[in-house]
Amino acid sequence: MGYRARLAVAAGMTAAFVSIGIVVHDGRVLGLAIPYLVYFTWIVLSHPGKAEVEIRRKIHPARVPVGEEIEVVLTAENHGPDITSFGLEEVLPDGVTAADGETSALAPLPTGGRIEVSYTIRPSRGEYEFPPVVVKRWGRFSSAPQVERIEIPSSLLVFPRPEPLEEIVIRPRRTLVYSGTVKANVGGAGIDFFGCRHYVPGDDVRRINWRAYARSGRLVVNEYEQERIADVNVILDARARAHHCSPTADTFEAAVHAAASLATHFLAQGNRVGLLIYGDILDWTYPGFGRTQRERILDSLAAAALGDKAVFEDLRYIPTRLFPSRSQLVVVSPLAGEEDVETLGLLRTRGYQVILVTPDPLDRWREANTGKTDAASLQLAARIIRL
Structure with missing residues (x-):
């Protein structure tokens, strides 16, 4: 029962017994009002009164890669x-625990005073919203606290940490007009020899092939393969049926980190990169360039989760209309069966160049069991599982 309700009950009972006692002229009835009057007085004195407490939460930093400590x-x-x-008392989001420090405090709070709770967390990948803060206040004579839950909107984003990759050669059938690192299969200015053609007035004389001129008597210039940027779209398979998820073999987390590394790698080469997370919904990050696009993609991957909707059960439902024709697709998926392999073949017949990146659950299992089992047993177990 709340403060106002208890106060109303005590006041009502006191008034009732006093009124009845006066009407019947009986002191014994008036005496029955005394306990309620005492209770009413205790309620008034024990109430902590109206609070004027300002509560703030500071999260630094509020956007971090996996593995970083966050101070709250x-x-x-x-x-x-x-x-x-x-x-x-701080209530942490689900899946988050304090690595150091205390999440609660209890002390007197005089006028102008302050209480501070400081702690650090190291959460896993995800998007977190903090629950309301629990505040408890005791009055001078109260035995039970007045409890309030105060909403302080705070969010935290933990994104996958991209890892540096070695050079990945892509050869899409279509490139953009800007200079980059992708072989365009078009002659012009470049580094690698592409072919020869007849001299046209205005050509750079330094590109004339004098040996060919000596043999044919015609001026011929060398052409080099142009290097341009390309459209690259990373497709992350987030179907639950495609992933083996256990404490020792979580292929989905490996796939998310691979998608982050691949997108970062292709963006660093100057390409236009987009991301499609294929799971519960079609989470589409429109293609773009540079650091801002990298942040958009990492933010999307931070919130990526497995899905099991029947409409997205097969890869063949990938909406290819989102991707520019004859562009480069990078599919990060463990593949759920032969039908997925057929879908990748169909994408190639439509003119897309496809790179398949497959997380290996055995690699994750070996990492978790290194030191617990000898190497020969690990190799034998891996062979049996692959069979």
Whole structure:
């Protein structure tokens, strides 16, 4: 029962017995009002009163890669009357635990005073919203606290950490007009020899092939293969049926980190990169360039989760209309069966160049069991599982 309800009950019972006692002129009835009057007085004196406490939460930093520590500071500052005892308790989001420090505090809070709770967390990949803060206040004569839950909107984003990759050669059938690192299969200015053609007035004389001229008597110039940027779209398979998820073999997390590394790699080469997460929904990050696009893709991957909707059960439902024709597709998937392999073949027949990146659950299993089992047993187990 709340403060107002208890106060109303005590006042009502006191008034009722006093009124009846006066009407019947009986002191014994008036005496029955005394306990309720005492209870009413205790309620008034024990109530902590109206709070004027400002509560702030600071998360630094609020956007981090996996593995980084995050410092959270929760502060309560009293702008009102003294509070005999004040409790401040942080409720962490699901899946987040404190690595160091305390998440609660209990102390007197005088006028102008402040209480601070500081702790560090190291959460896994994901998007987190902090629940309301639990505040408890005790009055001078109260035995039970007044509990409030105060909403302080705070969010935290933990994205996969991209890893540096060695050079990945892509040869899409279509490139963009800007200079880059992708072989365009078109003659012009470049580094690698592409072919020869007849001299045209205005050509650079340094490109004339004098040996060919000596043999044919005609001026011939060398052409080099142009290097341009390309459209690259990374497709992350987020279907639950395609992934083996267990404490020792989580292929989905490996796939998410691979997608982050691949997208970062192709963006660093100057390409236009997009991301499609194929799972519960079609989470599409429109293609773009540079650092801003990298942040968009990493933010999308931070919130990526497995899905099991029947409409997206097969890879053949990938909406190819989102991708420019004859562009480069990079599919990150363990593949769920032969029908997925057929889908990749169909994408190639439509003019796309396809790179398949497959996370290996055995590699994850071996990493988790290294040191627990001898190498020969690990190799034998891997062979049996592959069979």
